[in-house]
Amino acid sequence: MPDVQVVTVCLPKATPSDQIATAAAALLAAHGITEAGPVAHFLTSTRRRKAKLVQPWGGTAAGGPVRLLDLARMRAEVSQQYGDLWQLWRQIVAGSPAARPWWHFYDRFTVNPDRYTWDHARHGFNSQPRVARMVTYNSHHNRLCDLPLEHLEAFEAGPQAYATYGWLQAVPCDRMLTLDGQILAPTGVRYTEHLEYLRQANEHIARLAGADLLVAIATR
DSSP: OOOOEEEEEEEOTTSOGGGHHHHHHHHHHHTTOOEEEEOOOEEBSOSSOGGGSBSOBTTEESEEEGGGBOHHHHHHHHHHHHHHHHHHHHHHHTTOOOOOOHHHHHHHHHHOTTTSOHHHHHHHHHTSHHHHHHHHHHHOTTOSSOOOGGGHHHHHTOHHHHHHHHHHHSSOOSEEEOTTSOEEOOSSSSHHHHHHHHHHHHHHHHHSOTTSEEEEEEEO
16 A cells, blocks of 8 residues: 555635635645545634634544644643653663664665665664664553654753754644645755754744634545
């Protein structure tokens, strides 16, 4: 099956409330992106004016005017979750040496796949003591949650940086379609590349007016 990603689509305030999802799908189609429907990504700040929201339910919605979405609470909650996750990660990996991220091994594979094979890359990454501890923890059926291996660089940056990483990720989804029609997305899998995308996305959100619209759309 094709990968599913969620795109945050920004729409102007003139978009009719009953056409938000349709308008978002049309804009994505113009970029060759196939939509698979709205996603309940946002927390909402009001129980009234639900007619202006996309698929409101239980304090969440797939989108609506910025002023009706509780972006501050979304950021605070995810930042706290990431802070707690870092503390758990630190307990699991305590005493182990710092590990190299996956892209280090993947880059070696792409340079010379005949001499340094895919299996070599996987073994090299997973055999690092710190990564091995994370994999072992993730394999336990009573684990509190998974420790994302792809977050290794972010974990290594420290508790404050990791909590900020959560804050930055709370509102933007995997990609963003801006109000002026640009697609923002990470240019690669490295931590710095993801941070650059999140910086651009959050700066764009900060420039939106309260009546402008955000909607989360799953894509294929």
